[in-house]
Amino acid sequence: MKGDFMDFDFFDLLSMIGGLALFLYGMNVLGDGLSRLSGSKMERLLEKLTSKKIMAVLLGAAVTAVIQSSSATTVMVVGFVNSGIMKLSQSIGIIMGANIGTTVTSWILSLAGIEGSNFFVRLLKPSSFSPIIAIVGVAFMLFSKNNRRREIGTIFAGFAILMFGMETMSGAVKGLAEVEGFTSILTRFSNPILGVLAGALLTAVIQSSSASVGILQALCLSGVITYGSAIPIIMGQNIGTCITAVMSGIGAEKNAKRASLVHLYFNLIGTILFMTVFYSVNVFADFAFLNDFAGPVGIAVIHSLFNIGATIVLYPFSDVIEKLAVLSVRDKDGQDKDTVEKNAELARLDDRFLGNPSFAVEVCSSVAQKMAGRVLESVRLSGQIVRGYDKKIYADIISIEEEIDRYEDALGTYLVKLSAKNLSSQDSTTLSIILHTLSDFERISDHAADIAHAVKKMKSKDLHFTKKMVSELEIFSDSVYDIVDMSVRIFETGDTYAAKDVEPLGQVIDNINKEVKKRQIKRLRKGKNTIESGFVMTDISTAYERIADHCSNIAVCVMQVNENGFETHEYLGKMKTGDNPEYARAYNIYLDKYSLDR
16 A cells, blocks of 8 residues: 655665765765776877777777766866867767767666576675675775775775665665655656656766666666656756766867767757657557566666667767857857967866876876976077077077976966875876976076076177187086986986986086186186176076086986885985995096086
């Protein structure tokens, strides 16, 4: 006999809410674990292998199946488009594929509906194998020192929590089957419009179609949801999942907004087409199964058929969807394209990538390496300008210095945000190196600019270096370029063995600086150069020495971070006292190579 909501036990309600909380948390832990385990491999595939639309669809499906979130994939794609890594046309196939990949979750969750007394059939039920997975996962997390195994443990634990939450939730709602008010509410969802709105709203709130489908599958176990009610809800869930991408497009570059709209239009058009055709045919065919109670497997089937079918039907019209998105977000007249191109590299530091920390770290590393390369270029140009002032070289050095300042600001801000994320040990190492060397690279470009300013000042006063002074500065600048080039390569590769060659060269540069200043004093006493030109020479040699000091900082940082327990002061102390034969060998080589009397 049917009851009312008062008959539904308060503790059943608590169990249902608790089960829902565990389900959503488990899905979040599972997705995060899968993302960290895959690192940035999935995203790099998306970035590089999207030239063909069919390949893009397959990649979108594969990546989403791995990271268990179409929203995450779509937001990542919006970030790619926003930063210029990917074209709008390339993103469409991935978005279509993401809708297919998200159906994998519903098939995994459908295992909860398996019934049977056979031992092997019962073994397939989540309530049977989840405890085993939980034990293995927790054991990996607590007792394994291997980072990969710990990530696998997180995935296992997340999956077990998800399944336990679903079991708890579905067990609690079974009592609702006898509640007349509850069944009457679900009956209303058989109205296509109300069902679509309900599914869209639920998914928009929790921002995950996989989770909302899982909740629907859990409710199906109560035995009160018919296919007539479930189908419109599933259609609405596909629309509601677009809210994440649409929100990520707010404030983004125009093509990123278009990419988020592509996701919305694809699901919206697919839903309208399906609903129109399905319910039109139903008028004549009268589908009897709509009155049958739906199960978890049935939900998975409908979810898959819709997303695969929509992709097959709309794939040939992907260009039309692209044009629709372009019409929705029009180009503004007078847009400064040069500014967009100028900041293209920094645009890669997109906040949307923070959802996948491994990929965000890789992006930071790529941008930081680009910055380091520009710093090296500024040092090379500073070596040219001391040989003779050139207006264009001076402008290039100052331009690079301003560019490096933008790099430092953007990277510093982004790295602070990224440091708050849950990173693997390898990613933490990379992030730490970038953070600690960022200011050193920026200061090197400042010193290169100081050299350019000094030479320009000398030119304005019509001062000149003697041939001997120019010769000394050429040797000095060659040694400094060598140490910066070495430091940039060490920063890019993390080569701790090569890093140990920086300090010997740095010591040679210190010696050169002292010798240059000593010779300047001698020349001044003999009247071979003016005081003003001597001051400029001193400013340049001091800037070169400081550049070498920053290179030493970079090398030591790489060694410290990559070699746990590496004692910097002890290492430097041994080198200074000559207790390190490798240091002595390298020092003598550089001493001979950059002798001022060569």
